[in-house]
Amino acid sequence: MDEGRSLELFFDSISLGTMDEYQPSIESLTKVLNKKYYDAESIDDHCIVVGSVGRKTAVSKTSDLDLLFILPHEVYTRFNAYESNGQSALLQEVKNAIRSRYPKTKIKGDGQAVVVSFTNRAYSIDLVPAFEQSDGTFKYPDSNDGGSWKITNPIPEQDACSDLFLATNGDGKRLCNALRIWKNTFGFHFKGLLIDTLVDSFYSSDNRSEEPYDLLTDLFEYLSNQDQTQSFWYALGSNQHVTNDDNGAFVLKAKKAHDRLIKATGSDERECALIDLFGKSFSDVVVDGTSNYEEKEWSTKYGVVVREQFIEDLFNVDVRRSMRIDCKVSQRGFRPTLLRDMLAKHLPLLRGRSLFFFVDDVDSFAGCDFYWKIRNCGEVAFQRGCVRGAICRGNEIGTHVEETAFIGPHYVECYAISNGVCIARSRIEVPID
Template identity: 45%
Template sequence: MGLLNDFDTFCSNIKLDNLADMKKTTEEIAKKLNTSYYDLDNETELHMYIVGSVGRNTAISGSSDLDILFDLPVNVYRQYNAFSYNGQSALVQAVKKVLKEKYTSTNIRGDGQVVVIAFDKYTIELVPGFKQVDNRFKYPDTHDGGSWKYTDPLSEQSACADCETKSEGKYFDFCHIIRSWKNNIGFKMGGLLIDTLVYDFFDINECFAGSPQKNYLEILQALFEYLKNQDKDRSHWYAMGSHQRVYNSEKGKYIGKAKEAYDKIKDLTIGSDNANKILRQVLGNSFPKVQGKTERSAQYVHIKECYDCDSASEEFIEEKFFVDIRYDVDIDCNVTQAGWRPFLLRKFLGEGSTYLRKNKKLAFFIEGTDCPKPYDVYWKVRNVGAEAIRRDMVRGNIVKESGLHHIENTVFEGEHYVECFLVKNNVCVARDRIEVPIGTL
């Protein structure tokens, strides 16, 4: 029963843990907008809706965005719909101005369809909308001269809650687990796409109703198999409840990542000696190290013992920052040595080469990222193996650097690796890792 209990611990570790704070902020915003638009003083709940992943109960610890929707009076719609040009933009700016009266020192901006409020702990994206008789919301889109569009978050929330009930409490857990996997591996995958794919998977499996008590390993193996078999060229999926299109904006990048995950865990069983080690590699450090051992989230506990006992000082990004991967970053390494032609490490390894030789200079660099500036860059170098232990050079500390490059040298053999993290507003929003295998010669 150890591994089954470890999944329970893991799911508890990654649950959203600042919902109360988010709700408090949402109530403050609702109070301000209700006063301004409805002449209702001290009203903190009416007309305000928490939507997005938090509203669907599928967000996890470290989530850096909160999506909310405020239902405005119909006369406000008539006012801005009567504009000859882009009344939608004028509406967004008007709501922004009202909120700026309350949050005078906070960065608030209008961004397309939303008002963005950048708090230190998380960013709120507020959609000003108008509730319709069918419970959808009409909202402004400021692009291309302005237009009105529709969204249906309440039906999505209802469908998710229904799946959670039918699955006897499993659906939300696996929405959380896939988010943790995405953050640990480091690639973009939208929250609505995650929830839709997990919903579809549960739907075709009859929500695993009546299945053995939380046999999460078998369900996870089947889920990764389902994800890896998706069509990377498919243009869109339909969201649960609302049936809105969820577009394949990342060209199915998650499919290849799911295949890698499936290959790692497909042969695991409840009794596998290395199950926790492999599951931590896939799902992250919040998964317990040893079967049956209860751990708090790695976000709040400094790990005093290293993984595989190589080092007592290895640092993990989850210990330093919240992790919510929202952007891509790709790193590579330029390998040079006097008298030899330079080459790129990823190409070298991709062509079937096994090891680097000693005495080479390694210049790691950020090849590209879609993360908007400003952001801070952190690097981590991890040396692995008996030689690293003998020399007391396991390392594994996370260091902030001013540039986009990091210089190392090949010194001794081992299956080493280097990681890069982009941190924005105290949240790790992008990460990448490159293996650095060094041979004996």
């Protein structure tokens, strides 16, 4: 592998280039709300792009866009006077104003934002009505738990990211992008603002490498040394609290990523390590690569054409929640056993077993469609012409049934799809002895 060139292409490919894709929607929504609240026809006033896109740390194929629309203060006075949950009423009013322009579009009030899900576009917009304060912060509604007003401060966060990019010659941005691809590949929740904050604090530490591979290694080591029990971090620029969601899952996963990178010595091993961490986003751009050498040899030897599918080719991937799948292994005359328990105890999984895969806590994914991928990649699969790797839609209850047919390495992945976006994924290894 040409490591330097491959990493350069990887970073270039995952960076969000322009706002051209989003601009028509931003202008249209801005025009609607300016007409209602300011009696003006402007397409660019009172609207601020925030979130990862606003901080310029979003990756390509970003599936949602966060906007603040600044409302007149008299609107705040009107809804703050409600006896109960004026915040919900405000969201409903904004939602109805947008619906007058998009009557066939899926629009809903969602706690703190009005979510506009365009059926003909590969993204949705979370629009937050807000009121600018004298100190430059913004007050916005939260309709949860009876309603309240919250404060956000995105401009200093954007400025801090710009300073980071300038001070690091763009490497800070590349690392923010790479961590988003990593969490999407492994399927766990890692807040975008927390990613950017930790990358910024990483650059406040000492002894960083300059070579891209070693820089990634240092970053994962830094993440692995974070306190998994810490309740919050102070956001870059604004010093707002960024809470620790998902029990700090990123800490243990970063330790595994660091170990994977540091143990890879030769070029081929380093290539495989990068593919393991960043998935198809990296494998697609490898220059002079030799990964999956055995599979290429088996494919030639047995005349098998491999047509593996990847979820990234079917849907935008933006993992927002963690998901876990498990499997009940059963055979006649024996009590079903969880596959993860068998693997933990190093018990063999033999042929002729029934496998019942299921999504844990499936009720929390109500409204999602489930897709499954069964991948077998050992020599026996090539020898028999039974290589699998297609992605198929599953049932609405998040279950899938298979049988163990022949020995070799297998794995199963499940994807939760919401509004055309993969918001969660999980994988389990199925080594058949």
